[in-house]
Amino acid sequence: MSSKTIETSATPPPVATNTPDAPIVETLSSKSSCDTPMTEKLIDLGEIQDISILNEDGEVNAALDPNLPKVELLKIHRAMVLTRKLDRRMLNMQRQGEMGTFAPGLGQEATQIGQIYPLQKNDWFSPSYRSFGAQLWRGWPIDQLLLLWDGFFEGFAPPEGVNDLPFSIVVGSHVPLATGIAMGMRNRNDESFVLVNFGDGAFSQGIIAESMNFAVVYKSPIVFVVENNGYAISTKSECQAGIAELARRGPGFGIPSVRVDGNDILAMIVASQRAADHARSGKGPFLIEAVTYRMSLHTTADDPKVYRNDDEVEAWEAKCPIARFETYLKKKNLLDDAAIERIESECEQEVLDAREVFRKKAIAKPREVFDYMYENLPPELQEQQADYFAKLDRKGVE
Amino acid sequence: MSSKTIETSATPPPVATNTPDAPIVETLSSKSSCDTPMTEKLIDLGEIQDISILNEDGEVNAALDPNLPKVELLKIHRAMVLTRKLDRRMLNMQRQGEMGTFAPGLGQEATQIGQIYPLQKNDWFSPSYRSFGAQLWRGWPIDQLLLLWDGFFEGFAPPEGVNDLPFSIVVGSHVPLATGIAMGMRNRNDESFVLVNFGDGAFSQGIIAESMNFAVVYKSPIVFVVENNGYAISTKSECQAGIAELARRGPGFGIPSVRVDGNDILAMIVASQRAADHARSGKGPFLIEAVTYRMSLHTTADDPKVYRNDDEVEAWEAKCPIARFETYLKKKNLLDDAAIERIESECEQEVLDAREVFRKKAIAKPREVFDYMYENLPPELQEQQADYFAKLDRKGVE
């Protein structure tokens, strides 16, 4: 796993069957870094940063604190609380049979809100499926997210004015789209940038390697965020890759990278803003590894007890991104318990109100399934559609 | 392209449209590498070696010289000469219409012979299409290589006792097979290893990233050789990737890597032997970047004049791997001009003899095309085969 030194064998190599007089290849120990040939030069691979600002107790490293204005801090806090409320409510609805299988984001609120924070309206976002925190921030109505997870296709329609892709269900498959948008920006001298996120599991997909390479070759304005939440379903991130810090992969493609405590909202914002600046200023792609933990189920169809211990989960509870941030805000006298309670109940209410909207909208429209296949439905599909409508008619379905 | 430092923006970030009071994210300049949280630690990515032993004038760095026995040195030299003779002859045959499109390996003889040198009979080799140098070393008869490039499928049949895959035409597609063989070895406690090579262009294929990741996750005995010959058809390697040294990608996957002067046979052998030792001793995969140059055409269908200057090619002529090695051997008094001439004409004769064998064997066998589809041809294919035979019968084809 070490990428540091070249291992040399202490014993002579075995005799090759096709080389009767086996050569002795000397173990080379001298390492010179001079520039002339006939040497072993060393190529320095450099370093990457690992950023943490707010610790588990809500203590801040003042030298690194971005000192965001109060209104910003409160807005961020509220977004994290709202994300969590929605998350819990969806789980609850799912358990009650009012929601399809969905992927909870519990514990990843700082990662979500931190990465999306620097985006402006003209920037683009290509999310993975566990990104409703960021989607809320971008302006997706809660009721629409509920519709989506409950199997209504219209939930995927990006709201007017929101430059987001419908999220990706096939892990990694949305990443080249983001790179392509960034290539388009670059070619059109558009000063926006693209944010794309994916998981530690997705990072094994070759298409992400290809997308990173395209991004750096064309110096395109894109920020890759790998949300390392420890698991891809049951597979621990240690088993997913041969590097403990996934951020190491970025430099291997020539992409500046950082590692961040993904449960530390301040560190996430600092890293994301830095990445956004980098991308916007024409310097090409940037990679952020956000180290966090999937506190809940992979999806509601999953049983984590099969593959992980409660101990592990409990240890991560102490690192809660919201609690930590609240301590910080309290110390800054920007929040107190009463305010937190008020915000929580407002958020809860917002979710419940959205649920009502969702319930009203949750009407299947089976006749729409052909509507978005092509701009103009070809005759052979018109025929199939007519068959299908006849079938619905026979069943008495609207 | 630098993987070294994180760029920080000197100016405040732009105002996000959805955040009226824009936050000022401080530029972080302090870099501490202490281990406590609330800091910016630095993760050291380490170094990789860049090995060169024999320079363009045939001078050797004695400290690094593997001091191979005479018989080995001469064997290696002969293999390089034979490779070149075959190469030139194939080009000649192709131009005369006696050979299909083929991919010359001119200039890459040291890369080829150096990488294959440490392999024993039980080791496996999964070559790309520009590997006939290594294939000759492994025991593929010349006439069979000629058959293959002239469109006779039987040219792909691995000779008895040779653990090689038929080479890959789809760039990169053979790499996971090699990793899979290595995984099998690992699971079966087989102490052999697998060698796989591919080009600087192929390295952009996601499947190679996946294969490298699998190899390191399962600590499988495999050596990846990327032959960076400067081009993928017309695409310069600088345009193919965002890293000048392709070996940087290895550490990004947790794979120890070296860069080698691929026109330096001694450096190639030292690096390959080291990689082989590493793989054989259970330490997992190893990556070698061999820096060389495609002196000739991409394939006989290609016209390099469209995309590169003669100057560039000439500059590389001075780096000829064979000439350089011959100077070294002469200085060691292992060769003189007369001996070189003799070896050259022996090799030439060997190729010409093989051409005769090839000419005798070059008989199309159209009735074989169904033979290796399945172990037992299913009835529906038997029917198609019967149709096909009837067609051949009508045409009077054997």
Added chain:
Amino acid sequence: MPQKTMVEALNLALDQSMAADDRVCVMGQDIAINGGVFRVTKGLLEKYGETRVIDTPLAENGIIGTAVGMAIYGLNPVVEIQFSGFTMQAFDQIEQNMARIRNRSRGRYRASMVIRTPYGGGIRAVEHHSESREAYWAHTPGLKVVIPSGPRNARALLNAAIQDPDPVVFYEPKAVYRAFREDVPDEPETMTIGKANIVREGEDITLIAYGAMMRPVLEAAEDLVDIHHVNVEVIDLLSIKPMDTETLVESVTKTGRCVIVHEGPRTCGIAAEIIARLNEKAFEYLIAPVKRITGYDIHFPFFQVEQHYLPDPDTIIEAVKETMAYE
């Protein structure tokens, strides 16, 4: 005989195959410690250890490519792809290596391996989780493609697929995974790949289907016989490639009428191929056009409306009635 679901029956086939032959290994995402997202590989890790029950990184193309390598090395991998929609990720390794290594190496190497993957709709899943694209593999030279319809034939077919010296794509109808139980004997059973099964004999019309579609077809058949007095012959295809053309032709030669049912898209689907073969070999016996009840040429809809997309007994009955009425 013990009653088993299809999931349990498949698990039994894997377990017994692994016990019988140590070259057999299983690999895929979440198949070891988690026992697979549908639990088909449950308990195998404990029994056979992590060199034979292999959790892989999340990369389908890498999984298939490395499995082909393992097969070349002499092992016999049974790969799970979590949903058949993700076999698209591995298309190149399937088409370029798995299907070709025998031919390319002129018989020196073979890819004796199985890709197991759940396919089809009906389980309220999200996008990409309900595809039925078996026609892609049927169109790909070098592969075999089989699809069981119930626990017992699933177990026997999987045994056959594992023992097959050539690569087999094994589509598992996930809607059937736990839908019902069947007697599955303890002693290993196998069956011949390439043989269809006449589930019900009849004289009036031939109904051809496979996989999850056998259920609506059999339901329709019951009503057709009982209520509409149509004596249907029902064929479970089981093997998509090679196809048991002989059995199909014989049946249609007898009945003169035929309806084919599958979930996958219509154009260039399995029904098209069956029609082409019937046209070639039973032309003079055909009394009516062969009807196909298939998925439409659209993306599988989100789950609130999937039941309307999928062929159902009513539609099948309608098609049979129309075909019977044709003169």
Added chain:
Amino acid sequence: MPQKTMVEALNLALDQSMAADDRVCVMGQDIAINGGVFRVTKGLLEKYGETRVIDTPLAENGIIGTAVGMAIYGLNPVVEIQFSGFTMQAFDQIEQNMARIRNRSRGRYRASMVIRTPYGGGIRAVEHHSESREAYWAHTPGLKVVIPSGPRNARALLNAAIQDPDPVVFYEPKAVYRAFREDVPDEPETMTIGKANIVREGEDITLIAYGAMMRPVLEAAEDLVDIHHVNVEVIDLLSIKPMDTETLVESVTKTGRCVIVHEGPRTCGIAAEIIARLNEKAFEYLIAPVKRITGYDIHFPFFQVEQHYLPDPDTIIEAVKETMAYE
């Protein structure tokens, strides 16, 4: 009118499309400085610069995926994949994004883009360079698939494909690239995707083909008319998906007999689909079984024997004679 090869005609279509609409850009391996391995994009770099004529890294899946992203952003990419065998590498991005982004985004985004790629045998190429797997794309919802047969329709079809708001897979018969010249007018021509072309009218039998197979078919047709006195009707399909079922059905309704020719593998190929549609819509007019002369279900053989694999005029004539003789 200037006489052009197909390569030159395609180059003209690209050039004029790029001149007319600055959203059109071309991308692929070796297409800029090298002008493409078949020189279809020659000269475009000099005219339109490297932001619109984009040499890419060697990664087909990345090429298609990023092109879809560019299309979402509002550009109109025309991608070259060097050989159609390598579209396998991009199967997932084609199926999961290119074919779906319109539907997934409920019409908000579209992949108005073209994949141009040479397909088919006959140029003495190595493995993977002669495939004809258009049926994969025909089976994939959300795509259009077109295949020209000569310089003039190649140019018009490519214009149509570039202007199409939906993704088009554009297969170029590489055996025809430089095989002959045709008059190709300077002023831009286009044609309707989804329309077949009746190349020769006849009463006795319908011959259906497309792409490179039009040449042996037309050669056969000549002999059939002149020597065998069979008045064949010849249809050039041009658009594989959507297919001009109406024209096919009308023709076969008239002739009652039909032979279909394609290079790709037989099972679930384009001929199977045509037969299914004729069965559905021209059943009562069919006098003889529809014959298919196709590639076999094997890997495309190495080039010393490829001429035997490919459908040839003799085999087509034989099939027509058999079909004519059927009563």
